[in-house]
Structure formats: structure tokens, C-alpha cells
Amino acid sequence: MTRSAVPALLPVVPFVGAAVAAMVAVVSPRVARWIAVVAVAVVTVLAAWGLARSVESGPLVHPMGGWAAPFGIEYVLDPLSAFIALLIGVIGLFVVLYPTRVGFGIEPERGVFLHAIVLLLLGGLLGVAVAGDLFNLFVSLEIYSIASYALIALGGPAAAVASYRYLLIGTVGSSLYLLGVGFIYFTTGTLGMDSVTTTLGGLTGSPTTAAATALVVMGLGTKMAVFPLHVWLPDAHSHAPPAVAALLAAVQVKVAAYALIRILLDVFPPRYVIDDLPVLDLLVWFGLAGVVVGSVIAIRQTDLKRLLAHSTVAQIGYIAVGIGLANSQALIGALLHVVNHAAMKACLFFAAGAILEQARTKKIPEMTGLGPRMPWTMAGFTLAAISMIGLPPTAGFFSKWYLVSGAVETGNWFVAVVIVGSSVFTLVYFLRVLERIWFGTPESSGAHTGDGPGGTPSVVEARPAIVAPVAVLGISVVVLGIVNFAIVREVLDPVAIRLLN
């Protein structure tokens, strides 16, 4: 336990940045964007520093106003939350650097608080990561949700409908979480994560604790989009503008997964959830159902962004399975998949944005022969797709490897078989896209001969500002795969051991 201002600065920097960016946007949206870039860069550096420090010398704590827990509010940065915070910072940096008009679908005009809302979203996500008590977690959860509703609606009228439905479901989810927190508060008399752990230790048999667990899992499961609470996700993610979809799929749903890990395995007394309640088994089964349903529905999609959204449902399933199996291999797999999926899905959505910008299409059949015309974008897309399928040496292979070995360790062969088998589904839906992009000739696409958007020779590679994020993320998928063992050894292994003690 080291006192440090960093845990508090992580959410405060984006929030202050949001206020400044909102005021500046009235005068100059260009400057507002650079304020966002600077704020997110500062957050990334702080998170990286915090990760190094907390791995080395234990968690960093900031008691708000000098009031220590249990009376005061504490912000805590331990290796797990610093890991998530760093991921938020890096993906956030890509999102704010991606060209505004392509990424968000609107021209940056005066008085459009676009970057202020992005900063609010990132601040809320970071608030969840560093929250040291259950109620602050709720407030941060709502801050990022409200910012997400606003950003999704940028995608046009259909996106507004999707966003409204997400709002209804999401608010029910966070209210359920709040109700669960109420149950915990009235049994333990405290909200701080540490003191809840000690107080609940003697109350593990009580039905109130079990009810609180159920409510919290349902609430966070809705935010995380675990099957069958995922119904809002495909619409919201496919209608949202590309950069927003990348941000939501890469980090927003993952932060709810982090909150679930934190509460189930850290806040509740050690082994209580693992030994006494069937909740983790349910997570495994619903996770597997999500993997299968998401993948099968993704196969039938003709809209690229919709395909990616359904595939997110499947990938969230893997993370839920990893949490549910609750052994160190599977948990490492889940956490590794959080970062690996963030890199690949962000890359894929950015590539979809580049295709939308250059070829003016979202439909897969109209993308025939785009590969040779947009070689860099499509190379990044292909690398990320290979990683999604899970071929070595890309990142996706390693997280699945840990998940499968975790499943084998518990003797649950069915889980292992489904995880491996679902890679075939992933192969099918990405191969369909890749085959069209690289090997399809415009003539073979029938109606689109010559005049189809993908078939027109005028489609060229996007400008460097659009291609760079795709290419960098595409390369990072391979690099992540190679350095995965280092991430596991330095960060995730100790984290998993501590959570499962």
C-alpha cells in the first residue's frame, strides 16, 4: 500500500480534459481534439507508470481528501486495475487520433462536444478501473454508459433507436447492480471493497449475500453483454460510427468484465463464490452459449460491421467462460483475451471505417476485390482476422490456448471442445470476407460489375491518417502474440494467483 496521487489522476485528467474540451469546442473543434489527445496520452503514461509501480511494490492508494477507508473514499490502483487502465489509455489514444469525420461520422464543427464526450467515456471507464468502493463503481459505470448512449447515436436515426434500446436495457442493468450493492450495504454496513470482504466473511451462508451476488452478476452481465443479456449489443455496435464501435467493443464491454472479476473474485470473501454458489458454472454455460450463438449468427451476416458486432458477442463469451472456470490458467486466458480482443476488434472496426470511407459500402458482397486496391488496410484487417480465428503466432491463439488448458485442468472436456470447435465458426465467417476481398474478381459479383462500389477502379488506399491505426494495430496483434508470455509472467500470473488464493 503506497500512497500516490496517480489513482485519482487517472479519471480526473479525462474529466477535466472533457470540461476544457467542451469549452474550447465552442471556439475551435480542432484544438478540442488536441486537448483530448493530450489528456489521453497523459492517462496512458500514468497508467503505464502505475502498472510498473504496482507490479513492483504493491497497490497504489489515494484516499480522497485524506480520509482513509472505511470512512473515506479510496481510489486503488493494483496490477489488475492498472492493466485495464493502460488498455483503456492505449485504445483511447487510437480512437482520438483516428480522423474525426471518418471515425465519428460527423464533420468537427464549432459547438460539437464530440471529444468532450469521448473523454467523459474514457474517464468513466477509468473510474470503474480505480474505484475502491462499490458505489463509486456504480457512478463511473453510469458516466461511461451515458457517454456511450450519446456517441452511439452519432451513427444516424437507426443508431438512435439502437442507442435508446441500449439505454433501457443498460439502465435496468445498472439499477440491478445498485440494488445488489444495497443488499451488501445493509448487511455489512460498508461499501469499501476491503471492508466488505472482511465483514462478509462471517455472512457467507446468508441468503441476502446470495441475492446480492445474483443481482450484481445480472447487472454487470448486462453491461458486459453476456449471453442472453447481449441483445442490445449487435444493434448498438453495428450502427455506431466505426471509431465509437471500436472503443465500445475494445474496452467498454471489457471494463464491465473487469468489474465482474473484481467483485466476484476479489470483493466477495475468498473462495465464497467459487465453492458455495453455482454462479460461476452459470457463467461458463452462458459464456459457451454466447460463443456458439454469436459465431453462428455472425456467419449469416452480409454487413461487415454487423458481423463484427456478433463476433464480439462470441468473444465476450470466451471471457465469461474464463471467469467462470476460475482456475489460474482460465483466468489468465480471460484477462489476456481482454487485451488481445481489444487490439484485434479495434483494428477490424478501424478497417471497416476505412472501407466505408473509400469504397462507401458496409456490405461484404460489395467488397469484392478490394484487397489489392487497399493493400495496407486489408493487410491489417487480415492479420486481425487471423488472430480472431486463433492461428499462431497471433495474439488470439495464446488467449484461447490458456482458456483451453484451463478447461482441461478442471476436467471439463466439453468446454475445451466447444472453444476449439468455435474457432471453425470464426474461420468460416472471416474466410468468407477474406476470400472476397483478396481473391474475388469484380466480374464474379454479378450485379456489381463495373459499377459496384468495390468494383470501381477508382477505389484507392485511404490516406495515411486512416491507414496508420489499422496497420499499427494489425502489427500489434502479432507483437502482442509474441510478448504475451511476458505479460502473463509479469502481470497476469501474480494477479490470477492473488485473486484465486
Added chain:
Amino acid sequence: MIGTVIGTVIGTAIGTVIETLADRYIYIFLVALLSLGLFALITERHLVKKLVGLVLFQTSVFLFFIEGSVKDGGDVPVIDPELGSDPDLYVNPLPHLLILTALVVGVAVIGVALSLITVIHRAYGTLDDAELSRPDTPADGARQETPR
């Protein structure tokens, strides 16, 4: 003989129910409000009515917290020189504080929801969920002739 036993059992059961009702009636009320809100949220077709259901649902959660802070004969949680600093004499102020924050968050959610409703109505000219869910609903809201 058996009649008396049955009579006693039924009597005790009714007694327990009445006792629970008298003791916990507020929870029954809260569960009713929560279910009503969720029911409206799911079954209503009109988007604004769905929002009303959501607000009912949220309110029941807020009231649950407020109910938990109540103490019999508890005073306003500001230390009174006559009462001293015994915490049992005051109601618990923390849930009030939490719900004040949650209310603010709730208002922000309603604000965003209403602005989304405005956007949807302007684009499609309807707030009927079933109408908006039809597969032929255009993504860009072109069905309505009025210029946006």
C-alpha cells in the same frame, strides 16, 4: 382433535403472514413497484411509456435505499446538542447521500433518453417500437418526408 390442530396451524400461518405484512409491508410495496416498472418497460410499445416504466423501476431501487436508512424515532442526521452523538438516535445519512448521487445520474439518463426520443421522432415520425422494429425500416429514417 385434528380440527383443533389444523385450526391452530392455519391460525399461526395467518398470524405470520399478518406479522410479515405489518413488519415488511414496505418491501412488498417496493417489489410491486419494481415489477410494475419492469412490466411496463417490457410490454409497452410506446417508447416514452417504456421510459416511464424504467423510471418506476429505478425509483423502487432508490426507495429501497431510503427505507434502509430509517430508524424508529430517529432524528435528522445533524448532531443535536440535546441528543448527543449516539448514532442510534439519528437516521443513517449515508443512503440518502448515495441516492442523491444516483438521482442525479438518473436525471442525466432521462435527459439523454428524451433527446434520443426527439431524434427518433424527427427521423421516423413515430415512437411505436413495433413500427420501428419492422425489417423494412430504413436506417437513415427516410420514410418520413418532412425535412430534418
